[in-house]
Amino acid sequence: MNYKKRHFGSYGGRYIPEVLYPAFEELEEAYFRLKDDPDFIAELIYLQKHYIGRPTPLYFAENLTSDLGGAKLYFKMEGLAHTGAHKINNAVGQALLAKKMGKKRLIAETGAGQHGLATAAAAAKMGLECDVFMGEVDMARQHPNVLGMGVFGARVIPVTDGSRTLTDAVNAALKNWTERVSDTHYLLGSALGPHPYPAMVRDFQSVIGEEVKKDILEIEGRLPDKLIACVGGGSNSIGLFNTFLNDDVELIGVEAGGEGPDTQKHAIRMSGNGRIGIVQAYKSYFLQDDNGSLKTTHSISAGLDYAGIGPELAHLADEGRIKFTHAIDSEVLDAVKMTARREGILPALESAHALAEAFKQAPKLSGDSIIVVNISGRGDKDLFITGPYFDGKNWKAFLQNEIKRLSGETS
Amino acid sequence: MTGITRLEKLFKDTPGVKLMTHVVGGFPDIQTSKKLIIEMANSGSDIIEVQLPFSDPIADGPVILAANYTALKNDVRTSDVLSMLEEVRKEIETPLLVMSYMNPLFAYGFEKFFDKMVSIGLDGVIIPDSPPEEKDDDPAALCDERDLAYVPLIAPTIGDKRIGQVAAVSKSPFVYAVLRLGVTGKATNLEDDLLDYIDTIRKLSGKYVAAGFGIKDKSQLEKLKGHADCGVIGSAVIRLINKSIEEKHDPVKAVGEYIRELTS
Numbered sequence: 001m002n003y004k005k006r007h008f009g010s011y012g013g014r015y016i017p018e019v020l021y022p023a024f025e026e027l028e029e030a031y032f033r034l035k036d037d038p039d040f041i042a043e044l045i046y047l048q049k050h051y052i053g054r055p056t057p058l059y060f061a062e063n064l065t066s067d068l069g070g071a072k073l074y075f076k077m078e079g080l081a082h083t084g085a086h087k088i089n090n091a092v093g094q095a096l097l098a099k100k101m102g103k104k105r106l107i108a109e110t111g112a113g114q115h116g117l118a119t120a121a122a123a124a125k126m127g128l129e130c131d132v133f134m135g136e137v138d139m140a141r142q143h144p145n146v147l148g149m150g151v152f153g154a155r156v157i158p159v160t161d162g163s164r165t166l167t168d169a170v171n172a173a174l175k176n177w178t179e180r181v182s183d184t185h186y187l188l189g190s191a192l193g194p195h196p197y198p199a200m201v202r203d204f205q206s207v208i209g210e211e212v213k214k215d216i217l218e219i220e221g222r223l224p225d226k227l228i229a230c231v232g233g234g235s236n237s238i239g240l241f242n243t244f245l246n247d248d249v250e251l252i253g254v255e256a257g258g259e260g261p262d263t264q265k266h267a268i269r270m271s272g273n274g275r276i277g278i279v280q281a282y283k284s285y286f287l288q289d290d291n292g293s294l295k296t297t298h299s300i301s302a303g304l305d306y307a308g309i310g311p312e313l314a315h316l317a318d319e320g321r322i323k324f325t326h327a328i329d330s331e332v333l334d335a336v337k338m339t340a341r342r343e344g345i346l347p348a349l350e351s352a353h354a355l356a357e358a359f360k361q362a363p364k365l366s367g368d369s370i371i372v373v374n375i376s377g378r379g380d381k382d383l384f385i386t387g388p389y390f391d392g393k394n395w396k397a398f399l400q401n402e403i404k405r406l407s408g409e410t411s
Numbered sequence: 412m413t414g415i416t417r418l419e420k421l422f423k424d425t426p427g428v429k430l431m432t433h434v435v436g437g438f439p440d441i442q443t444s445k446k447l448i449i450e451m452a453n454s455g456s457d458i459i460e461v462q463l464p465f466s467d468p469i470a471d472g473p474v475i476l477a478a479n480y481t482a483l484k485n486d487v488r489t490s491d492v493l494s495m496l497e498e499v500r501k502e503i504e505t506p507l508l509v510m511s512y513m514n515p516l517f518a519y520g521f522e523k524f525f526d527k528m529v530s531i532g533l534d535g536v537i538i539p540d541s542p543p544e545e546k547d548d549d550p551a552a553l554c555d556e557r558d559l560a561y562v563p564l565i566a567p568t569i570g571d572k573r574i575g576q577v578a579a580v581s582k583s584p585f586v587y588a589v590l591r592l593g594v595t596g597k598a599t600n601l602e603d604d605l606l607d608y609i610d611t612i613r614k615l616s617g618k619y620v621a622a623g624f625g626i627k628d629k630s631q632l633e634k635l636k637g638h639a640d641c642g643v644i645g646s647a648v649i650r651l652i653n654k655s656i657e658e659k660h661d662p663v664k665a666v667g668e669y670i671r672e673l674t675s
Contacts, residue, residue, distance in 0.1 A: 010547060015513055015540045017470040018577065019566040019589060161476050162466065171469050171476075181568070278513040278548070279467050281540060291489045292518030293466035 085377030093204030098185035111166030112302030113145025115189030190233025205239025234310030256299030348377030437487025455674030535560030578616030
């Protein structure tokens with residue numbers, strides 16, 4: 001086993017400050033030893049089944065398929081996983097690994113708060129201490145998740161540096177790890193960062209694609225024509241795609257188009273102007289300025305609002321194996337509405353990017369073709385963003401009444 | 412005389428613990444950073460490292476990070492810092508190092524950047540996120556070819572075997588020893604084990620040792636005597652600049668006084 005392989009083509013690598021060298025050596029050694037250990041695998045499978053709620057269904061979206069009049073649409077329902085998104089697959093995997101390594105404490109970065117929430121839950125389950133680093137700006141706009149993490153017993157540590165968002169939270173978590181490597185595991189949330197994270201997170205998320213493959217063969221007797229997933233850092237997409245890399249299946253990643261590719265407010269790296277760089281200790285495509293500093297990104301979905309992308313996805317894009325496209329905020333909101341209205345499923349805004357692309361493609365395909373869309377998370381968490389869009393007047397009145405009610409109680 | 416040759420001569424010919432000070436290019440603004448460098452040189456700094464402002468300085472603490480952010484908000488570009496250094500070089504002979512993370516150099520082009528450094532008369536680089544394993548963009552080799560000092564960073568967490576490996580990555584006459592875990596800017600007690608650690612690095616690397624991260628006063632510098640060849644002061648200077656600006660004093664004058672005090 002060549003676990004020293006730390007690159008995907010020329011991407012990836014491990015561009016870490018020297019202080020972190022022993023921590024990464026220890027993590028790399030432990031992960032590649034335990035990932036094939038029968039006891040570790042058995043424990044992970046137990047947790048996947050009884051704690052996460054796996055396997056998640058592969059659902060035939062009959063109404064939308066008939067509305068769109070083309071390809072058959074299947075949804076992989078990752079939103080039904082515990083804590084509401086695929087993030088828990090990786091959090092539980094790494095938390096178990098940390099426990100086996102004898103670590104007492106987990107730290108994590110979070111943007112929207114979904115990864116933080118999953119990590120906090122996994123820490124509670126495993127009896128580990130948990131500190132989550134979160135940009136002050138993100139904390140202000142994602143308060144329900146801040147609250148949730150606290151309920152799970154995690155400390156949410158506000159990051160006040162730089163732009164005070166996800167990228168700064170990553171930096172803060174890395175720095176905190178340099179100060180406390182002996183008892184702490186850094187539970188990175190996406191398939192990016194320095195080696196071995198991209199490989200490790202991919203492996204923990206690959207259960208998504210493995211289940212899809214098994215189910216679609218059972219239901220349809222053949223592989224799908226296209227797989228579509230949204231891409232922020234890339235953990236749900238690589239988790240879906242990994243098992244299909246050598247199959248004759250088209251793989252499509254959908255990035256956050258934000259307010260549009262011609263504005264400065266988006267997170268389009270692969271299907272836009274991203275350039276190769278070395279940032280946050282890995283080499284990949286980044287949205288950056290001429291001087292190599294990251295640009296601020298925008299998306300209606302906080303989970304896709306990030307300037308970098310996993311190095312394996314960058315490599316697979318260069319090879320032509322994955323095609324990238326994007327969906328803009330308004331298309332995404334329409335996709336949420338359509339899916340909720342016609343299938344009774346409320347997808348996360350992130351996942352709705354993939355749905356928006358599927359809705360564009362399905363009508364162009366014949367009725368015997370198959371598209372699988374990863375609904376990586378459910379949309380309950382987005383109510384504070386989607387509420388004003390779906391029912392602005394009543395939502396505002398509700399919030400105002402809540403404030404009145406709470407003031408009445410506390411005054 | 413520039414680069415490795417100039418630095419070698421500095422370490423060989425100057426007795427005692429030398430002083431390296433740090434500036435973020437473009438902080439608090441490009442003109443003041445120019446004046447700061449010249450004032451540092453005139454007040455007794457033996458080496459000055461000038462950091463290229465960057466959005467994601469993963470090895471820096473909050474004080475230097477905030478200085479980076481200020482420079483970026485002022486729209487300071489890599490080319491602005493290079494032009495400023497070109498002017499500085501006409502006025503002082505002090506060895507000048509560029510401290511940068513990989514990406515600003517990658518974006519500029521490593522070879523183009525190092526050629527520019529040579530043409531300006533700059534002496535070396537410190538790159539905190541460039542471990543010896545990553546050979547794709549091998550800045551150490553590119554610097555060696557140009558007689559620029561690629562100064563390796565050595566941390567207390569790494570074993571003896573690695574100290575030798577990291578130190579041997581380039582022809583730089585000195586290495587930079589990180590004195591404490593974590594990031595720049597928190598207080599360091601120069602306990603005996605840290606001094607032992609510096610001695611170990613010196614022995615295993617066979618090079619001069621600059622010791623940094625967290626040093627701020629003269630007593631700390633004095634303790635380095637007989638162990639390190641150079642003390643590095645980073646965050647303390649930026650804190651002083653911030654304080655001077657807050658109190659409406661001239662930061663250049665304050666920094667000059669501070670360095671004269673350290674080197675007296």
